[in-house]
Amino acid sequence: MLRVSICDDDVATLSQLEELVRQYLDPGELCLATYSGYGEFLTTRQYVDLLFMDIDLGDGCGIELAKEVKKTDSGTCVIFVTAHPEYVEESFEVEPVYFLVKPIRPDSFHRAMDRAMERLAAERQESRLTVTFQNRVSAVALRDISYIEFSVRSATIHAGTRVLRTYEKLSSLQQRVDSRFIQCHKSYLVNMDYVIVFHGNTLELCGGAE
Numbered sequence: 001m002l003r004v005s006i007c008d009d010d011v012a013t014l015s016q017l018e019e020l021v022r023q024y025l026d027p028g029e030l031c032l033a034t035y036s037g038y039g040e041f042l043t044t045r046q047y048v049d050l051l052f053m054d055i056d057l058g059d060g061c062g063i064e065l066a067k068e069v070k071k072t073d074s075g076t077c078v079i080f081v082t083a084h085p086e087y088v089e090e091s092f093e094v095e096p097v098y099f100l101v102k103p104i105r106p107d108s109f110h111r112a113m114d115r116a117m118e119r120l121a122a123e124r125q126e127s128r129l130t131v132t133f134q135n136r137v138s139a140v141a142l143r144d145i146s147y148i149e150f151s152v153r154s155a156t157i158h159a160g161t162r163v164l165r166t167y168e169k170l171s172s173l174q175q176r177v178d179s180r181f182i183q184c185h186k187s188y189l190v191n192m193d194y195v196i197v198f199h200g201n202t203l204e205l206c207g208g209a210e
Contacts, residue, residue: 002120005045007035007062008054008081013102017052017081020109038065047073047130047137050116052100055082055091063087066094071162072138075123077116127178131157131166138164142177146194146205150187 004021008014014034021032033048035041038060051069055062066078080091083102091099097119098112127142133154144159150170157164166173174181174189181189190203197204 001031002029002050003031003033003046003048004050004052005033005035005041005048006052007037007041007057007065008052009037009058010054010102011036013054013081013104016104017109020104020106021052021113024110024113038062041065042068045069047139048076049120050077050079052079052081055080055087056084063091063094066091066096070094072136072164074144074159074162075128075139075141077119077123079112079116129157129173129176131164131168133165133167140164142180142191143193145177145181146191148173148177148181148189150189 002025004025006014006017006021008017014036018032018034022030035044038057042065051066053062053066057065062080062082066080069076069078078094078096079098079100080087080096081100081102081104085101088099097116100108100112128139129142129145130137130139140157140159140162144162146158146160149156149158153167155166155168155170155173157166170183170189174183177189180191180193182192184190184203190205194205195203
């Protein structure tokens, strides 16, 4: 199942993209959601594999919105849509798959989708951890997780600048990570790829965490 979201405040573009996506992908493998603005997307969005994002939304900036998405869902592929090509440089921080300029040409759309499918295929070959917290689903690559910290009621996943939470227990998460992770304490799972120094019973990780 491929989860796709389209966010554009232009009704005609929103409709065109929806039609093109449905033509490109197998309906039985598609879960599609559309949003007409910044606020609507923020309040109702869920984890998606592919996001079409209008840069110049009437009630907000699509680039900033895409940055928020990438903070929790780093594996989401973003395709920016705009009538203003001058925004291309500003969008680089999000690492978009493609930049579609309005009016959208079908051949450009197909190139964008082909590239997105290639990136998603590569992402799916890499092990990822998907967790739920307060009805929100987030995904993170195992290689990005330095350690997981457990408290009485929740777990905190540390992955670079991202911090995710879940109510899963240690025993459950331990079964869903790979051999890189060891339980060095009753409250920690540590990715050994990040360990740089052993101090007796203490591990020092890249970035200074202990």
